[in-house]
Amino acid sequence: MTSIMLETLLITPLALAYEYYLSLHGTSAYQTAETSTLIMLACAGVVTATPLLFFTAGAKLLPLKIIGFLQYIAPTISLLIGVFMYGEKFTSVHMVAFGWIWFGLFLFTIAQIKRR
Known part of the structure; x- marks a missing residue:
């Protein structure tokens, strides 16, 4: 849990800066994508983090x-x-x-x- 939180804290400023850059140029997915794509983007973090959390929980037992x-x-x-x-x-x-x-x-x- 700690490693995922630290990774998120380190990457978030870079991702936000890049997203701001894209929005200035009108190429941000949030400006151009369909609603279904935006929902999938919002869920991508959960889909990525869930197996990592399960692996961590399982790894503690081995x-x-x-x-x-x-x-x-x-x-x-x-x-x-x-x-x-x-x-x-x-x-x-x-x-x-x-x-x-x-x-x-x-x-x-x-x-x-x-x-x-």
Whole structure:
């Protein structure tokens, strides 16, 4: 909660200044957009903050090593989507790097299992 509040306090002045600049030039979304778009813009903050708050609540219940491991899942999914859905190049160099990262995670997991 604190990190989201601090982030908001730091970014809000910049966002307001940019919005003021856009309004002076007549290109602000608040001046040109439809009502449905404005409602979606107003709800975007809640939609963005809610998963972060849930993640924070869940992360408090897990050991830090598990959270660190889980942080590799989202980039891996993004990589797979990029390669298989969007046809991004995946060279042998990428494969070696990707393989070493997951090999390291595999060794870490085995060590944790043996430790228990």
